[in-house]
Amino acid sequence: MFRVASALACLFLVLSATGPAAAAGLGSADAASPAVDASAAIDAPALQQADGSLSLTVTDGDDPVAGAAVTLYRDGERVLGGETGDDGRLDTGPIAEGSYRVEIRESGYYERSLSVSVEGETSRSAAVEPGSVALSVSVTDARTGDALADATVDVDAAGTVRTGTDGTQTVRVPVNAEVGLVVTKDGYERESLSVAVGESARSVDLGIARETEISLSLGADSVAAGGSVEATVTDAYGDPVAGATILLDGDAVAETGAGGTASVPVETGGEHTVRARAGGELSEQESVTASGDGADGDDPTTEPTTPIGTESASNGTAGSAATEAPDRVETPEPVVTATPVNASSSPFAGLPIPDLPLSGPIVPDLGNREGLLGVLPPIQGSLRIMLVLAGIGAFGLVLSVLREDQL
Template identity: 40%
Template structure:
């Protein structure tokens, strides 16, 4: 029994060792790349140093030098994505060669004689343009893309000989696109021309289904390169400013009663138009139907928003106590509790508004009610002559009647 057990253990160990060894061999499987370096005429080049990396640069490098036949043998992991670069003072390649899913195969690397280019940007007077962006482009790749210094020039690292597209730009100047044939040590001077175009902003209130132009809004325009300008909108809501070409601008629109809107816009070399939508600053307005109300009577209060639209379910309070909520029409009836100034407050979301009414007593006095003053009256049924019911008016009538009677007699 023990003998069988020992035999089993030996077999298991052998199996594990065999599996591990097999996995190690598989993980370390190599393939050979036969790399041939050739010049512009297709001739092979000897004594060129090359290097190979894989796994996005994590693997390698493997360094080799081409032999007399222009070839070098490079061992790399099977299936790896390999990058092959050239290191030589005579020859250069702008873009490394990529080998995908490497296997035993031949790889041709075409190179060019090394050259440099110095590109200098000047203005119409021939003076250097400070800090322009200079790019050299060839075969679908930028070999140079950087900002020049104060002298307006850049010098490339060693690049392939040949024709390049040169693009020079700077805010405030028209772009210059030209071709330069680079060989040896090439110098090129590129002239930039200043220019400006219109930037037009159309400002409208888009609260309405048909946005309404906003007149007398202030449009402020600025850039990181020092430009700034401010102009009001016309009756059609437009404002136009002449701005330097090829720059990025910050546009700010302001108007009393409206929210401030910021925009960023890129202006190239043609007139540029932008639409800016603004809306009124959120606000509440609380309005009573009457400003003077008899104490104990109710006043109708109306709450509207910044556009005069009714605000439903706004909370109305007085003296710190809640009175109620507005209805769908934004209205609420509230009792005026006392004489004098009475303040009502309406709140909705984070907004609030107040309104004052004056409570008056029933006799119209704004303060406390007071009794009416007492007036002296003459007793009914007596006269100064002492006769009951006999008044001065009756005495005068009697005398007149007596005089008429005497004339007839």
């Protein structure tokens, strides 16, 4: 019996020593814990003497401030933290009696710090003051750095403003707040960001980029079929775009070089559409008109010709045979035309003249010539020659007779 009584007594002493600490829940809790659980954030030293409590109500002078962050410090160390409820109140639960530093933070209000002495169940109230601060927003071109006037800036809790000629605008925003900004401008991409604002004036620079777009221009709006037209592709800043695909009637036909240009072939006549594509972006559509039937340029009204040295399609003979030199040159025989003679006007009209051929292989044809023999009748060819020879012979005979007489 004595041993059982001793064991029960020891167990009673252990439970008496550890019971309050276990009931208080040792450890620290998240500062964002509900007010009803604020006691869970109390540290071990304070809980060892948890003989007091604090009920703190936060107002803006007239109305309670819900969601205000309240933190208690003791001797420079954080003891607990929590948020006020809808009634603006935070109950710490059991804490050690003593002096505490209480800090209160809420968006749109200046921070409030106060000292509180906790003795037993203590109730206190604290007022926080709303306030605003100047926020200057400067909007520039993200690529060039140029100030952008007339840009629209949507500011949380402050409304919408537009930048001036210097690209800046100043607005009043709540203190101790995260302020959201949304900036838009025609031709530029939409940009948004969040800015942490304290209790002093703040400025922020925001660069926005032009919308991703490409432009296409053609060197001419008309071209002969089978020719080409020059296309130039530029970005939103007017800089050349290399590697852009050129589409003719929806089909890829060329690609721009380093200078952003490409030669676009137009093979067929008619109206054609031209566009550029780069980085998933398409340019506006341009048009080009091609005149003619096509790139071959054949004229249907012109008879085809066969070049020298090529095979003729009509007779199937090799053109080289047409260029071979002949073995001999055939010279056509001359055609002799008799000149009509007026028989009545010739002194030899009454003489019997044999009918001899006017030309042939025996006597060469001298033709119808005049000169010293012009006194002869107009007889053609061989007959004239025979008459001349006969006259010479007669003259020689006469001379011979005369010489014999003189002798």
